[in-house]
Amino acid sequence: MDTPQNTALTRALTELPGPLPARGVIHIAIRHTDRFTVVGNDLAQHPGLSTTAVGFAVRIQSLPQGTEVGIKALAARFPEGEKLIAAALRELEAHGYLQRARTRLPNGRIVTRTVFCNHPTALLRHRVAAAPHQPLPTAGPITTPTQASEPTVKPEASAEPEPEPQPTPDPVATPDPPAPRATPAQASAPPFVRLLPPPTAPKPPRPPLPRPRELTPELERISTALLSGLRRHAPQFTLSEEHVRELVPGVAAWLERDAHPDTIRHTLTTNAPEPVNYPYQFVKHRLTVLLPPPLPGAHDLTPPPARRNPVTPFQTCDGCERAFRAPTPGHCRDCRTEDEQQATAA
Template identity: 60%
Template structure:
């Protein structure tokens, strides 16, 4: 079976027009006749969405209307946990692909409506998505009436319009372009941008293209991103650790390198190192136990059994 598959693949590659690329993926594109979904590259190759968010977005877009696409439904379908799926859905919401709105039905019940937009940019340009048109029943056409004898033909009867059924639920409208978006987190800033921090941060940013050829930053980009790198350095993060965080698992192709670096500097910023006092173990409180005096049986605190303070004074006075 494997040999038959390999032979078919070899024949398919031989039929591709033009020379094959020396490296990278090779596409064998066979048109679909059924069960396919058209997905825009703006989603499949999104520069800021995680791979989980892109996959869930493609899955939701391929599902028919009315399908359950909540967190629990997706967690039951895929191996990712509810926390990962919830984070991916929030990413899709932040970039306009997914909208979850609360709506009240005619019976007073409040439900959550989930709307997925395959082109958020087009929705924003249009201002809002209009409600789907109401179904209109066809108007019956009267049969032609034969002309009556003179003096004049009788006019055909006027058909009565069929009433349009009222919509059971209120229309779902997406937010317009004036709706407020969640604010983006600002680039981290150091407490003090010293000349040493600025020089190290600038050199690290300019050298990124030596470790990831896609991250070619302009001088303006480097100047803008220097405070973010300086904030990492100020928190005692080594330059090689910063470089690894900025160059590992880059999206392909990265359309906006500066935006990718800014996003990672913002969301991956580690917390400051704790001080020595915070790492020291808590001091244990020493509790001295209660003892009963061997002479008067009065309770007193001491590490060892013996006499209370009053009895000790009496014994010392008697001995003197």
């Protein structure tokens, strides 16, 4: 049987404005009006979180406040196992998205309270700007003196239901529990670093089209014929006369570096995307980026002469026939010393 086609998706694809990319994902974005959750790219594209941890972070963020998000509760709701869920929660806790703390209620019960923050890096930056003289904790309770100016952190509690309180004359206020200390994984968790530049960042200028030292009539003729004949080998590389004139210096620079016309044609048309929407830009890019270096000359391929240190030859002493090194024949050092002593004594 044939694979069923989604005609609605195909129709929406044809209605997208502008040219579509030749490869990669194509987004069809439909604005939600109800039942949606806003997920930031700092979480969706976090380089330190696994896909499983990101998926559970999105699921926890989409649950209403007060929903139990413990390991057993998530395992009963979703198909993943408890070990996989526990590992994902540990990742979220290490990177500051999740905090689990044991809290004592006024009636004496001890429960585990789960707090989820959808953008912990923004929360940390806000705290540093509000109190730069205080040390920045990696994990701690959300209630702070500057809570009015901080983003709202929704505690999604997994606490047990509290029984009805008995009437007491004067309830004694219990102090807040001490802040839990940061675990080694939380203390050593690296801050979020953006790997991609923001969309508003200025793009580096493109390198110019290469040009020959001298555009001779012969180089211009061969380059024009090569560019005009590209459509014989690949119809998608049909260039206009104006584009051919602009690209002639780039082909001439290749020819000046002893590149064969067949090599240039093969480089420009091989492994091209389907289809080539902008052949002029594509050919210009390849002429610029794939420009080969000049061929080395005979002088460049000649190895440098080996540097040899002068070696003093061996000589035979005329007096004692001992071998010694000297540039010319004669007596060795001992015989010369003995002759000098005899001459001095005489």
